[in-house]
Amino acid sequence: MEESWDWEQRRRERLRRKIVEFLIQSSTQLCVLPIVKYAALSLFADRFLPSLHNHNSAATTTFVERMPLKKSWLLQSPIGECNLQLFALISIWISSKIHDTTPLSITSLKSLGDEFITEQHFTTRDFLEAEVVFLQVLNFEIGVSRIAFVFLEDLLIRFREISTTGGLVNFEACMDVMDLLYETEATSTLCCSPASLAAAVLVAAYAIAVPKQQSEFPILSWVKFAISLEEEEVGKLVRKILTHVLNQPVE
Template sequence: MEAGNTRSWLFHPVTESNLQLFALISLWISSKMHDSHPLSVRCLKSLANNIIKDQHFATRDFLEAEVLFMQVLNFEIGTTNIAFLNLEELWMQIKRVAIVGDLINFEACMEIMDLLYEKEETSFLHKSPSSLAASILVASYLITVPKQKWEFPLLPWVCDFI
């Protein structure tokens, strides 16, 4: 396998410990995208020291493996889908806990998300897809639910999920 034009010691030869390292790297990247407090390199290294017995990896190895992992994927790990999934989950939850949830128009949520992407106003998305989802849900609530039906304390409820 090649990442760009460079050959990496992490691929040649492919060992079980290198595959375990890449499994941890994928968890790390996922943690960065999904968790409000992602795993630290220090925590990841400690986990690796307990799991990977055949080889010891230095901090720089984790950083190199992350870059290599992203290069192999052509940096095509998008957070759009994550924000959508968070939005869908929030919408389903509010429908379960409040009657007003049935009044929120999910299509309006999708239109708001599309507008944000078209205008490239999603720089904060990379920091927190859950914040983007919550913001879109609140905006859709304000736009689509008639004012006389605004009885559910949406902002405090949404803040519990961020």
């Protein structure tokens, strides 16, 4: 029984990573803004997927038993890779509607789906149904104003304003760290607030990008002051993030 559970857990983790990678690659293909990409990741990886997998929770039972969701073929268990890819595209679409002056069209999303979701063909009607189902699973709670990326962007701008060292921290490097954390599910296992995660990502990117001889800026003390966090808390998060990124223990 335990072996069966372990196998299912590993299968779920592999599938999750594959779908998150698909979402990140789709964001690149669609040339969306970083805020659109990370808001989509928050909606999909931090909220939608946990709602689907926590079948033992009372909240999940409630939403699954709602009539519109129960009838939707898109949520029939086990939910396949193609359906999850569709929902990943839907998360990008919703995020684009929130942040873009001219949101992505359903045509562009469908074209991408036709090209990369090879095992199943989804119609325009399927996309529209998937959007409704996605929103129902989230109980229409799609606020993304306090996600980690928003805090990270603000911190990096402020860092560059007060120190020339900030110019050595590449914004793309910060995003690469964020992407890896989402792919490895570390954003959920780290169990921290969006502000704490953003601060730790910035410090980790600083540790990776800034040469040792130029790394004299007291960045841990500064982020503690900037967002009112305990230095020890941020330090622990940074070590965990660097362990994920470098794939080796960091003291």
